[in-house]
Amino acid sequence: MNTQFKKGVLELLVLLSVAKKDMYGYELVQEVSKVTDINEGTIYPLLRRLTNEKCFETYLVESKEGPPRKYYRLTALGISKKGKILSQWTNFSKKVNNFIKGSDINE
Amino acid sequence: MNTQFKKGVLELLVLLSVAKKDMYGYELVQEVSKVTDINEGTIYPLLRRLTNEKCFETYLVESKEGPPRKYYRLTALGISKKGKILSQWTNFSKKVNNFIKGSDINE
């Protein structure tokens, strides 16, 4: 799958996921994998970035299945960012799909 | 508009445009601008890259309105690439939009 398509969209997928419920990194890797292949090495730096931007607050919870899990919770800023990016994505993908339809003439 | 969304999609938009008819760089800037803001400094290197990859053949045509125009014509390889990327985009954007719908529960 085209790597480049993911740029920017991953941020949206992560924000949408955490909006539903608090999640930890490893869990997010699996959630986002439903949509597109994703690497741990992509998710963790992204989470750190969004945390630095005050979109997330974090807390640790011990686990019986391994090391403690770092959970991410959406802040007000995160919610607002989620809304913005979502509407940008919706608008963008709509325009692209319209452009594609306009190219249907011969194929 | 989110810069990152464009990554990879621009290639598709350019391939689709040239598939309709041969076009020159400056013209493509305006065509693609219908969908999203785009810079000359983005288009020209992209055209060079696709030409190196044998997706385009080029030819010069003199113009009364300025310097000669370099037209791009899709090769068989370009047509095949167009098809591939188009189906990847369609598949990807569909999955993302389904994921978004699945997050509609509270917002």
Add this chain to the structure above:
DNA sequence: AATCAGTACTTGACAATGCCAGGTAGTTGG
């Protein structure tokens, strides 16, 4: 108890691609 698989997080070096800013040149009209 030692090893292995699975869970969980981290990081540094790298690749891809878009943007900015600036340059070169031809044409037309004031």
Add this chain to the structure above:
DNA sequence: CCAACTACCTGGCATTGTCAAGTACTGATT
């Protein structure tokens, strides 16, 4: 002759995803 528009090109930069490797904890297997 100079400004404005058309047209193309380029080098350096920023952003963000990938790869690869490492750390560490738990529970099951040998």
